[in-house]
Amino acid sequence: MENRIPILSIEHLTTGYARIQVLTDIRLEVFPSEIVCIIGPNGAGKSTILKAIYGFLPPWKGRIVFKGEDISHLPVTHRVTRGMVLVHQDQNIFPSLTIQENLEMGGYLVTKPSSRKARTEQIFEMFPFLRAKRKHPARSLSGGERQLLAIGMALMTNPELILLDEPSMGLSPQMMARVFSWVNQIHEAGKAILMVEQNAKQALEIAQRGYVFDLGKNRFEGKAAALLDDPEVKTVYLGGGGMDENLP
Amino acid sequence: MSLFLQSLLDGLIAGSIYALFAVGLTLIYGTLHFINFAHGELIMAGAYFAYLFMMPPLHLSPFISGGCAIVGVVCLALLMDRSVFSPLRNANSLLLLIASLGISLFFQNLAQVIWGAEIRTFPFPLERGISLGPVVITPVQAWILIIAAGAIFLLYLFLKFTRAGKAIRSVSDNPRLAKTFGVETERVIRFVWIVAASLAAVGGVLYAADTNLEPHMGTINLVRAFAAVLLGGVGNVWGALIGGIVIGLSENLGVLILPIGYKDAIAFCVIILLLLFRPEGILGVRWGVR
Numbered sequence: 001m002e003n004r005i006p007i008l009s010i011e012h013l014t015t016g017y018a019r020i021q022v023l024t025d026i027r028l029e030v031f032p033s034e035i036v037c038i039i040g041p042n043g044a045g046k047s048t049i050l051k052a053i054y055g056f057l058p059p060w061k062g063r064i065v066f067k068g069e070d071i072s073h074l075p076v077t078h079r080v081t082r083g084m085v086l087v088h089q090d091q092n093i094f095p096s097l098t099i100q101e102n103l104e105m106g107g108y109l110v111t112k113p114s115s116r117k118a119r120t121e122q123i124f125e126m127f128p129f130l131r132a133k134r135k136h137p138a139r140s141l142s143g144g145e146r147q148l149l150a151i152g153m154a155l156m157t158n159p160e161l162i163l164l165d166e167p168s169m170g171l172s173p174q175m176m177a178r179v180f181s182w183v184n185q186i187h188e189a190g191k192a193i194l195m196v197e198q199n200a201k202q203a204l205e206i207a208q209r210g211y212v213f214d215l216g217k218n219r220f221e222g223k224a225a226a227l228l229d230d231p232e233v234k235t236v237y238l239g240g241g242g243m244d245e246n247l248p
Numbered sequence: 249m250s251l252f253l254q255s256l257l258d259g260l261i262a263g264s265i266y267a268l269f270a271v272g273l274t275l276i277y278g279t280l281h282f283i284n285f286a287h288g289e290l291i292m293a294g295a296y297f298a299y300l301f302m303m304p305p306l307h308l309s310p311f312i313s314g315g316c317a318i319v320g321v322v323c324l325a326l327l328m329d330r331s332v333f334s335p336l337r338n339a340n341s342l343l344l345l346i347a348s349l350g351i352s353l354f355f356q357n358l359a360q361v362i363w364g365a366e367i368r369t370f371p372f373p374l375e376r377g378i379s380l381g382p383v384v385i386t387p388v389q390a391w392i393l394i395i396a397a398g399a400i401f402l403l404y405l406f407l408k409f410t411r412a413g414k415a416i417r418s419v420s421d422n423p424r425l426a427k428t429f430g431v432e433t434e435r436v437i438r439f440v441w442i443v444a445a446s447l448a449a450v451g452g453v454l455y456a457a458d459t460n461l462e463p464h465m466g467t468i469n470l471v472r473a474f475a476a477v478l479l480g481g482v483g484n485v486w487g488a489l490i491g492g493i494v495i496g497l498s499e500n501l502g503v504l505i506l507p508i509g510y511k512d513a514i515a516f517c518v519i520i521l522l523l524l525f526r527p528e529g530i531l532g533v534r535w536g537v538r
Contacts (some may be wrong), residue, residue, distance in 0.1 A: 054428070077430040086428055094421040097414070105418045107412075109430040152427070 005068070006082075007032045007054070007192050008163055013062035015052045015203050026062070028194075030161065035183070035193045037224065039200035039237055040124050040213035046196040047089065049213070050163045053194075054086040055079055056236045066161070080109050085159040089166035089196075095139035099149060106153030115154070123152040141192045144175030151182060158198035162186065164195040168202070180206055200238050204228050212237055250382035255500045257383045261458065263496020264396035268451030269469055270476035270488035270495075271403065278420030278483040279440045282344035286328060287473060288356035288466025290445050294321045294452030296359060296462045302371060308458075310370070318449040325445035326438065352466065359463040368461045392454045399450050399486030400489060403443070407485065412439050420483060468512055472499075475515040478522045481529025491529075 007027040016022040024043045039095055039168050049058050053064055055076045063210045066084060079085075079243045094102050103120045110116045124131035127148055134139065141149060147167060167183060169174040176199065184206050185191055197203035204210050204224040212233055214221040220233055227233050269291060271273070274282045297320040301313035308316070332347050377384035407413040418426040419436045427433060455469065474489075476495050480487020495515055502514045522529070 015259075056424075056427075076427055077432065080430040088425065088428065091422055092425060094418050094425060096421050097417060101414055101417075105414060105429055105431075106427070107429075108415065108418075157429075 004031050006030060006065075006172075007067055008166055008194065009065045009145065010049070010053065011063045011065065013052060013064065014059050014060045015048070015062075016060070017048075017057070021060070021216070023052065026213075028211055030192050030194050032160070032192055033187065033190050035195060035211065037200075037203045037206040037207035037209060037210045038194070038196045038213055039227075041237065042104070043215070044213040045216040048216075050086060050196055054163060056132055057087070057152065077109065080159075082158055083157070083160040084163070085109070085154040085157060085161075086163040087150050087154045087165060087167065090170050091140045092148050093141075093153070095154050096137050098135050099138050099141070100134040101148060102153055103130075103156055107156030107197050110157060119156050119158065123155060126155075127152055127197065143214055144171050144178065147171065147175075147179055151179075151186070159191065161192045161194065164193055166196055166198055168197065168199050176202065201228070204238075238243070252501075252504065253279055254383045255504055256497065257385060259497035259500030260493065261496070262500060263493035264393060264400075265451050265454045265458065265492075266469070266472045266476055266496050267394060267455070267489045267492030268399060268447045269473035270480070271400070271485055272447040272451075273473045274477045274480065274483055274485055274488040275416070275420075275440050275444050277477065278485070279416065279423075279437055280303065280333065280344070282341040282348065283474065283477075285345060285348040285470060286351040286355065287348075287444070287448060288468075288470035289352050289450035290321050290325055290357060290466075291452035291455065291469050291503075292461075292463065292466040293322075293324055293355065294318070294449030295456035295465065296363060298453045299368060299370060299450070299457065299461055310372070314450070314453045317453055318446050318453040320366075321449035321452070322442050322445045325441045325448075329437070329441050356463050356466065361421050363461075363463065365463060370457055372457070372463075388457050392458055395450065399447060403447070403485075406443070412436075416440055416443075462503075465538060468515075471512075471519070472515045475518040475522070478519060478527070480532050484529065487529060 004090055009032040010026055010028040011027040014021065014024050024245055026049060026120070038049065040046055048057065052059060055074065058070050062072075062158070065080065066082060069082070071079060071082070094105060097105065103123055104116060107116045107119050110119060110206070123194040128216065129145065129150060130149060137144065138149060149168070164183065167179050171179060175226070180202060183193060183195065187206075195203060195207065210222065210224045210227045211218065212227065220227065220229075220230065269287065273284060274285050276287070294317045297317035298310070298313045301308045301316045302310060328351055332351060333344065336344055336347060336418060360361075370389060375387050377386045378390070407417060415426065415431045415436050416439055419433060423433060426436070429462075455465070472495050473492070476491030477488050479491030479494055482488070495518065498518070499511050499514045503511050
């Protein structure tokens, strides 16, 4: 793995909101076609790192390199066209737009109508329940269905790297298993996934590697299986759910 | 009975104009999150620009004058945004509201300086109304209905089927998510100003054709539009459309019971009652853009 070139690498990233520093000197790498999971307690800065990678927070120090290009100060649109997409943990659909329109918005930067249509068809093949309801407003979907729609929207641009923020949030155990199995299938289709999860154990079970964050700093990192077996990680960070992290 | 039907028709005509005002106001609210008090002045500017082109020395036809008025009002709205609202993009909505009130007063007075305070009318020849059974409709009124309905239909096609229209709806639904997929908010804001200003201009010209022009005509129409927006649920485009028609109908049917001097009070009463009892609107936000 070490001799491959990472698709994403975060080098000494420090950032925060307004004047409140949240992340300090973060290092992180994602290689092509792997699932990497970030775990950690509340306020560890897990969601913040995804926002920073996606360009919603400007870096104070450090660099974000995507496919060999320094994108630290480039706009969000540039990330989308280069093959990165973020799935937010909540409010990740357009409730009053129809399901089909939601998918079209996911592919907003796919300017050719014919390829947008073809992508929409592919997502409908993946999630047939979306096709059945394609003319309905997205607010008519259940929580789990919304999450799958959000993933479908993210796939519209055919990205190489998907940033997933707490995909299991607020879902029933059955729905959570369904979402995780989809994450796994998307990974098997060759996409890299960087996932933040509160349900650390289940997430590490489908991930290849993991990072443990604490108070905005790197704490542990390693193969997912090794993290699952590490006695300290086990007692401190895998001790069960806890409340949702909710930074502004 | 024929008086009732006539009032119903007049109400529908007035309401279709108010709907154009209200839809623009609610679109601006949906993307920029403030009530633009200067919306009335876009309406007024539309009417005066058309008047300017219709009168000597230009003497253009009403339709060409109306088209020129739309272009003029769109430019005015974009200028307003660039010079005042854009620098305040991240300010709170109260500040934006006060700024828009300032713009409103500025343009009311500017219009008074240019055109004077007197009431003016478009140079239309007097025409005999057409009798449709128990009701009478003048050719101008018939055109008002056709143009207003056409404008709303175009708006529907734009919002529902074009990429820019969908981008506007997505930003008013969930701005962060729209940005996530590469929608540029500033571009959407520009589109919204263009649409809202065009509707205000069309409505302003139609309103002046139905009644008359004076520099303060924007104020009462802002009140009507605001009442319509509240009726439909703030930010809801199709709610505002129906709200506008309801205000037009209630004004014209209301004066069957109330003295005619109270006509302008009806929209105010609707606002007060809605703010007291149903601030979320009668139609809610179940359908429409938001």
